[in-house]
Amino acid sequence: MAIRVVVVGAGYTGLAAAKLVARWTDAAVTLINAEDRFVERVRLHQLAAGQQLRDLPLAGLLAGTGVHLVVDRVTGIDAEEKAVRLENSARAVRYDMLIYALGSAADMDSVPGVAEHAYTVATADEAVRLRERIDDSSVVAVVGGGLTGIEAAAELAEAHPDLKVRLVNGGELGAGLSRRGRDYLRRTFDRLGVEVVEQARVSEVRADGLVLADGGHIGADTVVWATGFTVPGLAGEAGLAVDEEGRLVVDEMLRSVSHPEVTGVGDAAAVRLRSGQELRMACATGLPSAQHAARAIADRLAGRAPRPIRFRYLNQCISLGRRDALVQFVHADDSPREAVLTGRKAALYKEAIVRGTILFERYPAIPASL
Incomplete structure (x- = not known):
């Protein structure tokens, strides 16, 4: 009987990992996702601004791979029985190996009023809600x-020049960028008419805007969290080892430190290198990690010792x-170099990177240098 590999989550990392395991091993691979479409999450700000995104059915992206797609929501994992429970099925999906790739969502509970009054660009449905709301707004505060x-x-300000856009930040704008990067960002926001409010900690979101920790108020028809x-x-909940944020703690081969039959990839896994560096949530992290995780599984099934993950940012x-x-x-550890690329050339570069993510999902064995 073939080894059963179940992948939960068909985002950038889960979809790629499922296809690669199916390609590199003889395992029976099942991919479980709540929706039947692949979502270009890195483009959801464009969707919110009124642009149309391409339709990407998962069935089409999986055609010819041998991966079995189950469209359902995961409600629980039984780590002892090695089974995944689903919302719309009485039968659990059993596994020998599990790839945990459920990703992340906007944090709507950390500040009072966010869940009731704010919009996000974390999912396609939420981006569409924001797009519909923008038509009736005159002032938008992006927190x-x-x-x-x-x-x-930037996207909202460019697409809606009559809209007043405020960016509210608890620290300095572009704090992780080089001096040249910060300067260019400020000039661009000046050109777009984006008002920047720095060192402003939001303590509450209301229907009329933001309440700040110092008692101040920033008015807005619409708040984007x-x-x-x-x-x-x-x-x-399944008893797997997690960090203080609830992310699956994995070793250098991306295996759960408490349940080695479970592999973690993407935003829901806490990946740390030997240097102690923790990899950030991003496609730049997720795509190479998905390749590494699938290769490590293939090595273990073939009786080879997997190699620890090696990673550097570009x-x-x-x-x-x-x-x-x-x-x-940036340097290998993600700290900024002084060098930047800006303007139209940078826009073309960025677009090529974003298009490259879909090329990668179609052919995930190509080098993930995104």
């Missing part, structure tokens, strides 16, 4: 100065609307 917040603010992510609690690519972008080149 969060990370890549998601920066891209969302782009700060902080949370992961599903299924790993911890750049951070930030879209600033459709005609502008910022590419921040």
Whole structure:
């Protein structure tokens, strides 16, 4: 009987890992996902701004691979019985090996009022809700100065020039960028008319905007919450070792440190290198990690010793609307170099990277240098 490998989550890492395990081993691979479509999460700010994204049925991306697709929501994992429970099926899906790739979601519970009054770009449905809301808005406050917040603010400002966009950040804008990167980001926001509010900690979200920790108020018809992510609690509920954020703790071969038959990839796994560096949530992390995880599984099934993950970052690519972008080149540990690429060339570079993610999902054995 073939080894049963079950993959939960068909995002960037789960889809690639499932296809690679099916290609590199004789295992029977089952991929479980709540939706029947692949979501280009890195483009959801574009969807919120009114653009259409391509339709990517998972069945088409899996055609000819031998991967069995199950469209259902995972409600639990029984680590002792090695079984995955589903929302719409009385029968659990049993596994010999499990790849945990459930990803992350916007953190809607850390600040009062976020769940009731804020919008996000974390899922396609949420991005569509925001798009519909924008039509009735005159002032939008985007909370969060990370890549998601920066891209969302720029995209909305460019697509809706009559819309007042405010970016509210608890620290300094572009704190992880080089001096040249920060300067370019500020000039771009000035050009787009984005008002930047720094060192502003939000204590509550209301229907009329934001309440700050110092008692101040920032008015907005619509609030976009782009700060902080949370992961599903299924790993911890199953008794798997997790960190303080609920992410599956894995070793250098991406195996669960408590249950070695479980492999973790993507945002829901806490991956640390021998140096102690923790890899950030990003496609740049997830795609090479998916390849490594699938190769490690193939090695174990073939009786070979898997190699520890080796990883280095190259750049951070930030879209600033459709005609502008910022590419921040970084050291191997993700700290910024002074060098940046900006303007139209950077926009083309960024677009090539984003298109490359779909090429990778179609042919995940290609080098993941994204």
